[in-house]
Amino acid sequence: MAVRPIPTPHDTPTGDPDADEFVREWWRWHQRHEAVLAAPHGFLAVTALHWLTPEPRRLDGAPGEWSSGDEGVVVTLGAGEELVVDGASVRGRHVFGEIPERGGVEAVWGDAVIEVAKRGGHHIVRPRHPGNPLRTAYAGTPAYPPDPRWVVRGRYVPFDAPRPTTVGAAVEGLEHVYDAPGRVEFRLDGRELSLTAFPGSAPGELMILFTDATSGVTTYAANRVLKVAPPDADSGVVLDFNRATNLPCAYTDHATCPLPPPENRLPLAVEAGEKIPYERR
Template sequence: MTTDVGTFVESWQEWHTGQEGRIGDPHGFLAITELHWLGDEPERYDDAPGAWSTGPDGVRVVLAEGEELVVDGVAVHGEYSFGVIGERDSLFPVSGDAVIEVAKRGGHDILRPRHPENPLRVAYTGTPAYEPDERWAVSGRYVAFDSPRPTTVGAAVEGLQHVYDAPGQVEFELDGQELSLTVFPGHAPGSLMALFTDATSGVSTYAANRSLGIGAPDADGTVWLDFNRAVNLPCAYTDLATCPLPPAENRLPVAVEAGEKTPYERA
């Protein structure tokens, strides 16, 4: 929180530069070349070494002679088992200059090879965003549920669903309206994350979703929501993503003219 406009803008620009670096990372989601759904029968793919399958014991690969994967810094050959992968977890074995993401999404084991030379990544020139404005940075109050609520949401992939345990909601005022967002656990311990749409969705921002990270609540439940740092999910750039959609109650009736806009790749 700051009342110094220059510091506020400088902080946002530093954040935005870091965000662009993450998006354009050589092994980021723009480098994904295909989304493979693993099944019981071993199957080979053009963009990954080995024959891949999944079953009760988890994901396994059988590498042919001359093929290699590097797992946690150790070269593996022949047959290798990754075991059972947790929901929303990912493993990243290395193959040459590529990373072969092995993951579970919506209860399904998937393979998403990431090649730095993928045209989508090579052609990436940046994501448009609204100019930072302090009016879109507001305080709110976190209200915990009596117990986490299992919340099922749709996904960018038709027929797929994600289930999150929502610990509570955040209440706040924006553009003169009293609003709230159901929140899910964030990446950092104690932090929160909100998936949402608003009146700009499908107009100047990506139609399906945006995400807002929220720091851990203070002892009295106070949180800080900076919509200038609302970001696109990978599905805004590529059809090879399985991103979750916001819960129905997170469709804000105001136009949040802040944060990242629709990527050029979708425009």
């Protein structure tokens, strides 16, 4: 994997220890994020997006015949074909069963991983091959230089009860439903703003999908995502837009990423975080 060179924190020291440490910490975070994206079985390794039907059929990039029905996801492997699921060898017919929404199972096939998942109520299979050209040619993602002005303190306002919120997806006709626990209110560039928050991957963490005036200009048009640490005892939160990242759909059409709800379209230019990937230019 050839990574496109971008300036390191040591290239432009400011002489201000706090400012230099802010840049170094962002750089360390950015490198960790890039490593996850470009991992051997990360999203850049996905070679196809297959939608399962009741009719068994073979899929490009995966062994066996796959279907989805009353038993959930089923694969029937041919002679000499094998998967490893949860560390156990699987041959012949294997029932994955029902998979929860936004859940998934990874089955190992040689040096590849076959992702079996459920998105928008539909079962899907996504083969992940380390040799996928999108991954092997990945050159890093451009980003705005980190700037403390884009670190904003806000207040988390929980809803009386989680609100089921339906949003669109990168795949036409697909919808995602999230139980939004609340919103985040903050002030930026003299404006009072708020963003609906969805549950994050860690307990108490929030996930905010948004677009802004840079979307489709310097940043990816459909969405960006910001992870927010759990609110403190006074419901305070920190929004660091320097860490706004692209979702997988910014790199590949084999993604089913959610779109922001209408109220999360910010009326200003957030010139922070990741930009349009080189692969989409």
